[in-house]
Amino acid sequence: MSKKKKSHEKLTNPINETAISNDERVSASSQVFLFDKISSNRLLILFAGIIALMLIWIYRGFLFGRYAYMFKDIGSDSYNLIYPQFYHHASYLEKFGDMPKWSFQQGLGQNVHPFWFDPISSLLFLIFKTDSASVMIWMQVIYMFLAGIFFCLYLKSLSIKNYPAIIGGILYTFCGYVIIGGTWTVDKFPLEVLHVALLLYGVEQASLKNRWFILPLGIALVGIHQPFDLYLYGLLLIVYIVVRHAEKGDLKSVSFIKFILILLGLGVLGVGISSFQSWSNLQQMIDSPRVSGDYSYGDKLKQIPILSLANWNEYSTVLLRMFSSDILGDGKSYSGWQNYMEAPIFYCGLLSLILTPLFFTQLEKKQQIIYGALTALVLIIIFFPFFRYAFWLFTGDYYRTISLFIACLLIFYSTRAFNYIYETGKINLIVLATTIVILLVAVNMVVSDGQRIDKSIKSAINIFLVLYGGVLLMVKSSNFRKVAFVLLGFLVIVEILFFTTGSIKRRDAYTKQELLDTSSGFKDATIDAVEYLKKNDSNFYRIEKNYSSGTAIHGSVNDAKIQGYFGTRSYHSFNQLNYVRFLESVKLIRKNDENGSRWLYGVIASPLIQRVCGVKYFLTKDINASYLKNANQDSITTLRDVKIFKVKDTFPLGVTFDSYISEANFDKLDSVSRQAILLQTVAVTSDFQAKLKGFKQVTSANIPDMGITFEVLKSWIDKAKRDTLQITEFKPNLIKGNINLDASKVLFLAIPHDKGWSAMVDGKEATIEKVDAGLMGILLEKGNHKVELAFEPPYVKEGTYVSIISILLWGAGIVFFSRRKKKVIETIEEEKEI
Numbered sequence: 113m114s115k116k117k118k119s120h121e122k123l124t125n126p127i128n129e130t131a132i133s134n135d136e137r138v139s140a141s142s143q144v145f146l147f148d149k150i151s152s153n154r155l156l157i158l159f160a161g162i163i164a165l166m167l168i169w170i171y172r173g174f175l176f177g178r179y180a181y182m183f184k185d186i187g188s189d190s191y192n193l194i195y196p197q198f199y200h201h202a203s204y205l206e207k208f209g210d211m212p213k214w215s216f217q218q219g220l221g222q223n224v225h226p227f228w229f230d231p232i233s234s235l236l237f238l239i240f241k242t243d244s245a246s247v248m249i250w251m252q253v254i255y256m257f258l259a260g261i262f263f264c265l266y267l268k269s270l271s272i273k274n275y276p277a278i279i280g281g282i283l284y285t286f287c288g289y290v291i292i293g294g295t296w297t298v299d300k301f302p303l304e305v306l307h308v309a310l311l312l313y314g315v316e317q318a319s320l321k322n323r324w325f326i327l328p329l330g331i332a333l334v335g336i337h338q339p340f341d342l343y344l345y346g347l348l349l350i351v352y353i354v355v356r357h358a359e360k361g362d363l364k365s366v367s368f369i370k371f372i373l374i375l376l377g378l379g380v381l382g383v384g385i386s387s388f389q390s391w392s393n394l395q396q397m398i399d400s401p402r403v404s405g406d407y408s409y410g411d412k413l414k415q416i417p418i419l420s421l422a423n424w425n426e427y428s429t430v431l432l433r434m435f436s437s438d439i440l441g442d443g444k445s446y447s448g449w450q451n452y453m454e455a456p457i458f459y460c461g462l463l464s465l466i467l468t469p470l471f472f473t474q475l476e477k478k479q480q481i482i483y484g485a486l487t488a489l490v491l492i493i494i495f496f497p498f499f500r501y502a503f504w505l506f507t508g509d510y511y512r513t514i515s516l517f518i519a520c521l522l523i524f525y526s527t528r529a530f531n532y533i534y535e536t537g538k539i540n541l542i543v544l545a546t547t548i549v550i551l552l553v554a555v556n557m558v559v560s561d562g563q564r565i566d567k568s569i570k571s572a573i574n575i576f577l578v579l580y581g582g583v584l585l586m587v588k589s590s591n592f593r594k595v596a597f598v599l600l601g602f603l604v605i606v607e608i609l610f611f612t613t614g615s616i617k618r619r620d621a622y623t624k625q626e627l628l629d630t631s632s633g634f635k636d637a638t639i640d641a642v643e644y645l646k647k648n649d650s651n652f653y654r655i656e657k658n659y660s661s662g663t664a665i666h667g668s669v670n671d672a673k674i675q676g677y678f679g680t681r682s683y684h685s686f687n688q689l690n691y692v693r694f695l696e697s698v699k700l701i702r703k704n705d706e707n708g709s710r711w712l713y714g715v716i717a718s719p720l721i722q723r724v725c726g727v728k729y730f731l732t733k734d735i736n737a738s739y740l741k742n743a744n745q746d747s748i749t750t751l752r753d754v755k756i757f758k759v760k761d762t763f764p765l766g767v768t769f770d771s772y773i774s775e776a777n778f779d780k781l782d783s784v785s786r787q788a789i790l791l792q793t794v795a796v797t798s799d800f801q802a803k804l805k806g807f808k809q810v811t812s813a814n815i816p817d818m819g820i821t822f823e824v825l826k827s828w829i830d831k832a833k834r835d836t837l838q839i840t841e842f843k844p845n846l847i848k849g850n851i852n853l854d855a856s857k858v859l860f861l862a863i864p865h866d867k868g869w870s871a872m873v874d875g876k877e878a879t880i881e882k883v884d885a886g887l888m889g890i891l892l893e894k895g896n897h898k899v900e901l902a903f904e905p906p907y908v909k910e911g912t913y914v915s916i917i918s919i920l921l922w923g924a925g926i927v928f929f930s931r932r933k934k935k936v937i938e939t940i941e942e943e944k945e946i
Contacts, residue, residue, distance in 0.1 A: 147274040155274050163260045163285050167253050170613050174249040180627050181249035184620040185443035186452045187295040188664035196673035198244040201228050202237040213845045214903040217672040219682035219691045221863050225905035226396035229389045252294045255302035260285030262309035269316035272531045280527030286608045287519045288437035288459030291615050296453045307334050325926045331382025335390035344513050358482050384918030391911035400686035401709035410506040418498045425449045428560040434458040435555050436611055439569045442618040447564040456511040460519040462576050467526035469547045473540040474532045548581040576607050634674045636661050637752035641731055642677045652765040653728035654678045680714025687712055690886030691864040697885035699783035720787040723762040725862045730757040744822050761829045766837025768857035771808035772796045789813035791828040794858050794883040847901040853894050861888040872900040
C-alpha cells in the first residue's frame with residue numbers, strides 16, 4: 113500500500129471503540145432508526161432544534177417572563193458581582209467608546225481590562241448595552257446551546273450512532289454543573305462547559321481527520337477567558353489522549369509521539385492567538401493578593417496528610433448529588449457539605465449512572481484495565497482531599513471544574529454503553545438489575561447527620577430509576593426494541609426538564625421589576641444623591657456610604673459600578689494588590705485573610721484614612737445621623753431616604769509633602785499613629801528614600817497631648833493642600849494638571865500603584881514611586897510643572913502583536929492542510945480510475 117493510501121486511511125479510521133462484531137451489527141440492523149439514515153448536517157439541525165426547545169422551556173421565565181437571571185440566595189454573586197461588572201463594562205464601552213482599562217469605580221481604582229472580553233458577551237454588551245439582565249440570560253442560553261452542538265459533534269467523532277449521540281448531547285447540555293453554576297457566575301460555568309466540548313471535539317478532529325484548525329481556536333477561547341483553565345484543561349486533554357491511544361494500543365508508536373508534538377504546537381498557537389487578552393488576565397492574577405500576596409489557603413491545604421479521608425458528610429453529598437443537584441435542598445435550604453454552589457455537582461442524568469457499569473461489561477480485558485485505572489484515579493481524587501487540593505495547585509478546597517470533568521467521564525462511559533446496546537440490542541441483565549438495586553438503595557438509605565433529603569425529588573428519582581430499568585429490559589426483545597429506544601429518549605427529556613426546571617424555579621430569583629424599583633436595590637436614592645453631587649461638584653472626590661444598596665442575602669460591595677460614583681470598596685477575585693497592601697498597612701484588613709482580600713470594605717472604618725483617600729461625601733439612610741455631624745461632617749441635603757453629608761477637611765487628588773517616614777519606622781507604629789501620620793507625610797521604601805535628599809525625615813506621628821482634634825486635623829490637611837495639583841483634564845485613563853512648588857516635594861496621589869500608569873512631567877518621563885505601602889507618589893523639583901498621568905493595561909499591546917502573528921500562522925496552516933488534504937483525495941481518485 114502506498115504512503116498516500118495509508119494517509120487516507122488515517123483520515124477515516126477512528127480510534128478503536130468498544131468491540132462490536134459485524135454479525136452483531138447485522139443482527140441489529142433491522143432495528144435501525146430513521147435517525148441513522150439522516151445526514152450529519154440534518155442530525156445537527158435536529159439536535160439543535162431539540163435543545164433549543166428545551167432551553168426555551170427551562171428558561172422561558174427569564175427569556176420572556178417576569179424574572180431576571182439573578183438570585184437573592186447563595187447565588188447572590190449573580191447580583192452582587194456579575195450584574196455590576198457587566199453593567200460597568202457596557203457603560204464603559206458606551207461612554208468612552210473604548211475597551212475597559214482603568215476604573216475608579218472599583219476600590220480606589222483598578223485595571224478592569226483583564227477578564228472583560230469574551231466574543232459572545234462583548235457582542236451582547238453592544239446589543240443590550242447596560243441591560244445586563246438580558247446579557248446574562250442570553251449568555252447562559254447561547255453557551256449551553258453551543259456546548260451541546262460541539263459535544264454532539266464530538267460524540268459523532270467517536271463513531272457514535274446518531275440516536276445515542278443525541279441522547280449524550282442532551283445529557284451534557286443540561287448537566288447540573290452548567291444549570292446550577294450558571295445561577296452563580298454566568299461568565300464562568302456555562303463558558304467552561306462550552307470550552308470542554310470544543311476542546312474534546314478539536315482533539316478528535318485532529319486525531320481522526322487532520323482538521324487541526326479547531327483545537328487552537330478552542331485553546332484561544334480558554335486563554336481569553338481564564339489562563340488558569342489552560343492548566344486545568346491541559347490535564348484533562350493529557351489524560352484523555354493517553355487513555356484513548358492506550359485503548360488503540362499505539363502509545364509507544366512514532367505516530368503517537370508525532371501526534372503529541374503536533375498537539376503541543378497547536379496548543380502554543382492557541383495560546384498565542386489569545387495573547388491580546390490572556391496576557392493581561394495572567395498579569396492580574398499573578399499580581400493579585402492570592403498569588404503575589406500572602407492571602408491564599410496554600411500553606412494550610414498543603415499540611416493535610418496525603419491519605420487523610422474526608423468526613424462522611426462530604427462523601428454522602430458526593431453520592432447524593434449524582435442523582436440530583438437539589439436532593440439535599442436548593443439555594444436556600446441546602447443541607448449538604450460546603451454550600452449549594454461549591455459542593456460537588458455531578459448530576460448528568462440518571463441514565464448515565466445506570467449505563468456506566470454496563471460500559472465495563474462491553475469492553476475487552478485490555479480496555480477494562482485502561483478505563484478501570486482512569487476510574488480509580490477519579491475515585492482517589494474524591495476519597496482523598498489532598499489530591500483534590502493538589503489538582504487546584506492548593507489554591508482552594510472546592511470541586512468546581514472537577515465536577516464538570518467527572519460529569520464528562522460519566523457521559524462518555526454511558527454514551528458508549530448506550531451505543532453498544534443500540535447497535536447490538538445486547539444488555540447484561542445481571543449487571544443492569546444489580547445497578548438499579550444499588551442505586552435505589554443508595555438514594556433511599558444514604559444520608560449524613562444534619563442532611564435533609566427532599567422527599568419529592570427522592571420519589572421522582574425512584575420512579576425514573578424503575579422506569580429506566582423497565583425500558584432497558586424491553587431492548588432485549590427485538591419486537592419492542594424500537595419502542596424502547598423511543599421511550600428511553602422520551603424519559604431522558606422528561607427527566608432533564610423535571611429536575612432542571614425545578615432547580616431554576618425553586619430559586620429565589622429577582623424579578624425584572626425589582627431591578628427597576630427605585631425604592632430599593634441598586635436603583636435606590638443613591639442614584640439621585642450621586643447625580644446631585646455631580647451636578648454641584650465637578651472635582652475629583654470619592655463617596656463613602658454606610659449601607660449596601662443590594663437586596664440579596666449577602667451585602668453588596670460593588671454598588672459604585674452601577675451607581676456611577678468613585679468609592680473605596682471592591683468585591684473581586686483578584687483585587688488590586690497594592691490597594692490591599694495599603695489597607696493592610698493601616699490595619700483596615702488583616703494580613704493573610706484570603707476572604708478579606710476579596711471582600712474589601714474600603715476605608716469606611718477610618719475617618720482619618722477616608723481623608724487621605726479623598727472621601728469628600730458620605731451617604732447614609734440612618735434616620736438619626738447626628739454622629740456624622742459630630743464626626744466633622746456637614747449635612748447638605750436629603751433626597752428621599754438618603755442623607756448627604758460633606759466631609760470637612762479632606763485631601764483632593766494630588767497633595768504634596770516635604771517630609772517622609774521610612775517603611776521601617778512606619779511599621780513600628782500602632783494603628784492610630786499609622787493612620788494619623790499619613791495625613792502629615794508619606795511612608796516610603798528604602799529605594800525612594802535614597803532619592804529624598806534634603807527632605808525632612810519623621811519617625812512618629814505628631815499627635816498633640818490633647819489628641820486628634822478637629823483643629824489638629826485641619827492643620828495637617830491644610831499644610832498638605834498648600835501646593836495641590838490643579839486638574840485641567842480628568843478621564844479614567846488620563847489625568848492632566850498643573851502645580852507650582854516653592855521647594856522640592858513629593859506629589860501624593862491616592863491611586864493604587866500599578867505598572868500600567870506612566871507619568872510625564874513637563875514633557876519628560878517621570879518615575880511613579882510606591883508610597884504608603886501601595887499608593888502613588890512622584891518626586892517634583894521646585895518650580896512650575898505640567899503633570900500628565902496616563903494608563904494603558906500592561907502587556908495588551910505586546911500581546912496583540914503576538915495574537916496577530918499567531919492568527920496569520922493559524923490561517924496559513926488552514927490553507928496548507930486544506931491543500932494537502934485535497935491532493936490526497938485527488939490522488940486516491942486517480943488510483944481508483946487506474
